[in-house]
Amino acid sequence: MSRTSTKILAALAALPLIAGLAACASPAAGDAGAAADDVVKIGVVGKGDPQWAAFEEAAAAEDIQIEIVDFADYAQPNPALTEGELDLSQFQHIVYLADYNVSAGEDLAPIGSTAIYPLGLYSLKYDSVKDIPAGETVAVPNDASNQARALLVLQSAGLIELKSGGTIFSDLADIDEANSKVKVTALEASLTPTSLPDVAAAIINNDFVEDTGLTFEDAIAKDDPSDPNALPYVNIFAARADDTDDATYLKLVEIFQTDPAVQEALVDASGGTGVPIVTPVEDLEDSLAKVEADTKSAKG
Structure with missing residues (x-):
């Protein structure tokens, strides 16, 4: 190791x-x-x-x-x-x-x-989280466990605010839209990569990153495994x-x-x-x- x-x-x-x-x-x-x-x-x-x-x-x-x-x-x-x-x-x-x-x-x-x-946030349009304009849409996985983790990544990146402060059970209803920079849409996990041309950014599970032609180093935000x-x-x-x-x-x-x-x-x-x-x-x-x-x- x-x-x-x-x-x-x-x-x-x-x-x-x-x-x-x-x-x-x-x-x-x-x-x-x-x-x-x-x-x-x-x-x-x-x-x-x-x-x-x-x-x-x-x-x-x-x-x-x-x-x-x-x-x-x-x-x-x-x-x-x-x-x-x-x-x-x-x-x-x-x-x-x-x-x-x-x-x-x-x-x-x-x-x-x-x-x-x-878990990483990827974009074909923006090189940095700070470059994402207000009101843009970000895609996240729709399964409960990965969606909650994805929302925590977006909150840490300053793109959304969660009413509860964020838990492993957070979902789209927990987003404080009035105090969030972006809108969030949920898709089946294997579809978040294909959504990239149509959204500002997407949370993509590791299994699907390289299928998009991206590398893990392309993530513009991610959570901390430590x-x-x-x-x-x-x-x-x-x-x-x-x-x-x-x-x-x-x-x-x-x-x-x-x-x-x-x-x-x-x-x-x-x-x-x-x-x-x-x-x-x-x-x-x-x-x-x-x-x-x-x-x-x-x-x-």
Whole structure:
């Protein structure tokens, strides 16, 4: 892990957030759960990202065969996992998983952390946030978890003001329009990049940035992954609740977290913006339980 990652881990430790390897043991792949000759299907958004080829190779070296199943948008992998079409998913952070579990009445669970990624604001028309004229429109993702985070980025950039001050549950109704510089429209996450010719700027999830011909360095604003409130936005491997102790799945998490080629590809895929993180599973579970409780309360 890089020196930058080490500093960020220290900053997040006060939660407590990050403390060494995931608390589960790392048994050999054949000790329990899926047999070594079974194929483990993992749902992702962005199969072309280089960490997946590196991960397949590293898993094969441990006699575990995996199949990376690609999905076009974030709404699809969790239902597929719930229905047993997948064995694991790796595309979401804790806030997204909590919203899914509460909305769908499900109990998918985290079994390991992967990384945290800053969320960026991009524009084809303006080189700086300060150049965006008053009254222009900015696009954000329409899914609840990413929308709230996107609005916090816009508030930090001075483009909007949120009535609540901003929370992980903020939505468009929370925008104080009278005291905001821009208007905000919500689109499905995969469509925010294609909206760029028609809006002043757009919040674009990392999975879709390079599809637009942009680079991560093109962001004109972004949030800070070292923020102590970052734990709910740590990306995770998720499994069905009955499979959280599956030895093969836990071995795959260990491989992903420790294999140098996988980690290098993970950082490269994010243009150097992704920060690999190893968080104890119990901390992930505690964070999920808290966010789920808050989500239920927020939804009434």
